[in-house]
Amino acid sequence: MRRVPSLLLALGLAAGVVLGIVGAPTVASAHDVLERSNPSDGAAVNTLPDAVELSFAEAPLAVGTQIVVTGPTGNVAEGSPTIEGSIVRQKLAATAPGGDYTVTYRVTSDDGHPVTGSFSFHAMVGLDGSTATAGPSVHVRQADPAADDSSSVFVPVLLTIVGTCVLLGVGGFLVLRSRPTKDADRP
Numbered sequence: 001m002r003r004v005p006s007l008l009l010a011l012g013l014a015a016g017v018v019l020g021i022v023g024a025p026t027v028a029s030a031h032d033v034l035e036r037s038n039p040s041d042g043a044a045v046n047t048l049p050d051a052v053e054l055s056f057a058e059a060p061l062a063v064g065t066q067i068v069v070t071g072p073t074g075n076v077a078e079g080s081p082t083i084e085g086s087i088v089r090q091k092l093a094a095t096a097p098g099g100d101y102t103v104t105y106r107v108t109s110d111d112g113h114p115v116t117g118s119f120s121f122h123a124m125v126g127l128d129g130s131t132a133t134a135g136p137s138v139h140v141r142q143a144d145p146a147a148d149d150s151s152s153v154f155v156p157v158l159l160t161i162v163g164t165c166v167l168l169g170v171g172g173f174l175v176l177r178s179r180p181t182k183d184a185d186r187p
């Protein structure tokens with residue numbers, strides 16, 4: 001009798017491990033992450049471009065896109081962002097001055113989940129022709145956009161635990177059900 005539960009335990013663990021391995025890359029690749037931007041994070045550019053561009057790993061969905069570009073005079077994003085393939089473009093107001101800028105974005109990943117993050121850059125000369133009154137401040141690199149995926153790590157772990165529990169439960173049930181027959185067989 002002892003061999004049956006340990007065999008089931010081994011099967012349950014094996015199935016759980018397989019679920020965990022198969023589940024992990026699927027979940028991790030589900031979210032669009034910011035791959036590059038123009039200007040890039042921490043960059044000091046001579047002239048403020050008339051738009052910021054965010055390049056994602058995959059094309060975000062058209063819904064729920066928000067880009068806020070905050071500079072010395074507040075938000076200078078003008079109009080709605082446009083999506084062309086995996087690139088999200090946000091036009092900037094012609095009145096935007098030189099200085100430090102922080103871009104905060106929110107896009108909808110192709111699995112429907114929101115992806116948010118931010119990055120900063122410095123522009124010496126603004127679109128209004130003004131020169132930044134101060135040099136670039138220290139740019140603290142923003143948290144990795146992929147850090148949003150930290151909660152996803154728990155999904156494969158959960159799958160492993162749940163998979164093991166379900167298989168052990170089913171196995172235990174079968175063992176209990178077969179017990180009277182086996183006991184009756186014994187002299």
Ligand SMILES: [Cu+2]
Nearest residue numbers: 030031111113
């Ligand atoms: Cu998702």
